[in-house]
Amino acid sequence: MTFMKTETYYPLLSQINSPDDLKKLKKTQLEQVCVELREFIIDIVSCNPGHFGASLGVVELTVALHYIFNTPEDNLVWDVGHQAYAHKLLTGRRDKFHTNRKYKGLSGFPKRAESPYDCFGVGHASTSISAALGMAVAAKLSNSEKQTVAVIGDGSLTGGLAFEGLNNAAMNKANILIILNDNNMAIDPVTGGLNKYLVDITSSKTYNRMKQDIWKALGVLDGVKPSPRSVIQNMENSIKSFILKEGNIFESLDIRYFGPVDGHDVKRLINVIDDIKDLPGPRLLHVVTQKGKGYEYAEKEQTIWHAPGVFDKETGVIAKNPEDKHKPPKFQDVFGHTLVELAEKNEKIVGITPAMPSGSSMNIMMKAFPDRSFDVGIAEGHAVTFSAGLATKGYMPFCNIYSTFMQRAYDNVIHDVALQNLDVVFCLDRGGLVGADGATHHGAFDLAYFRCIPNMIVAAPLNEVELRNMMYTAQLGGYGPFSIRYPRGRGILVDWKQPFTKMEIGKGRELVVGADIAILSIGAIGVEVAKAVTDLENEVSIGHYDMRFVKPLDKELLDTIFSKYERIITVEDGTVIGGFGSAVIDYAMEKGYKGEIRLLGIPDKFIEQGTQAELYHECGYDKDGIITTVREMQRSK
């Protein structure tokens, strides 16, 4: 596809290089802008994959917000940011959008360094209300008239941080408009009481009719000039008592609630937002949208179309690599199938996921054992403490959380699990560099952040069979907290379903016997080491060790390595500061090792997006980087 054709295909959109251009259009032209935005997103995301359904769902809302507010002077804060493609397209990034999520290209999420319109960087859920509240309070403190809007999805509203923000917003009385984008979906269907509440409030005809009547009387909606403040005050009391009677959760928190309104009616959205934008204090507008709106396939299968990969936009067929079925499985699927296999024998096993059933493949367990698996919402901290509670009663929780999202639950791991030495198995998916999601999502820190926690076992499998054996060993119980981290993507073994073997905790293994240099790897990145060792076999004699555990470290094996090799390289798909290599150095110092040790891993900076291969290369621990380091060490010996 060539993007020079833009002007032919998108007559209105091609004139919009900033929200100022959008504001020059008549309201009657905005529906066409929405049509073109959708078409543009479909065109590009079909060939350059990214998040899809969420952005299609907020096209009208995005147009309305940029039409009414004076961005970037006014603050528009997105939650997660996977729905912000229309925002990017309206704010001067249309011509670069084909680089979305690519190496050195646009970020897939709002990012302050990328545009002044991205007033807050995102990627993780539930931050928007807190961040926007900070901005609104800053405006109040500096007597500024700037407006602040937070757009949060119904899924992200299940996160504890969002509730903390709501609670504080009510107290601060700052001028903040929270837009609740309710599409009744997260990546998978939203779970929990709040979801049920939002469905009820959206579908209650009586409630909504009465609410509209009261709004009309107030002149708050539909572009009618608002009533004098005294009238509003009186009416507001009536609204409050009415709504409180209905038990509106937001009004109960002292946040004015408006809605629900149809999020695909751009004119109505503009009228409503325009009417409530100048009301003082915290307000929440409940907007009902459909994830995937305007693309039939995405409307029907919302989980698949959250981030579908490359697809044929005419037929809705998602590209599958023809070789897929002969390829090794994804680590996440090995986790999912293995958990079921183990749960069939061990009735104490339960599965916990914070809103990532599909991403983590916990959905396999959820299907096989619906009563023993729990999607707890976007609530990583809760997932961990909930697991701790289960463990106190003799259950064996497998709490699966992406490495990056586990950062949210750090204190819960320490205070609720490790301190009490509870048997909780943490399966950390997406450990290491994840690729296109970029800096917000890389699982860079887990080896380091778990290694320093007392009682914690830190394991990382080289391949699928090791993952299975680690899971098997962990569920035998009695070890306290046991973490197993593995990367995004596939393993290396097609024939992975081997019988289980109990692993010895804290024991690594020698994969290749060498004489000159020892390379010690942790986890699946050992595959890159193996390739380098093969390429160098006629040049230098390398010993390759799959260490399996960062904690406890295999000191016996290290003693052997220290006595045999004067040069050691450690390789990890994680930050070098505080991680596996650091653990080896600490022990080497303790033992007075005099040889040279080089650490390969993620350096002390945030790594942006790209393919995993590009990023391993950038960080110098792909096959080529390892070979380069070996040769440098050879030269300098």
Ligand SMILES: Cc1ncc(C[n+]2csc(CCOP(=O)(O)OP(=O)(O)O)c2C)c(N)n1
């Ligand atoms: C802390 C955290 N946990 C999990 C995720 C993964 N995640 C990304 S989008 C999403 C669903 C968000 O649902 P919602 O806010 O309703 O947005 P929608 O996709 O429906 O527009 C989840 C769970 C995340 N980004 N951050």
Ligand SMILES: CC(=O)[C@@H](O)[C@H](O)COP(=O)(O)O
């Ligand atoms: C926005 C978000 O946080 C998720 O959609 C994430 O991008 C999923 O990543 P995976 O594709 O690795 O499951």
Ligand SMILES: [Mg+2]
């Ligand atoms: Mg949603």
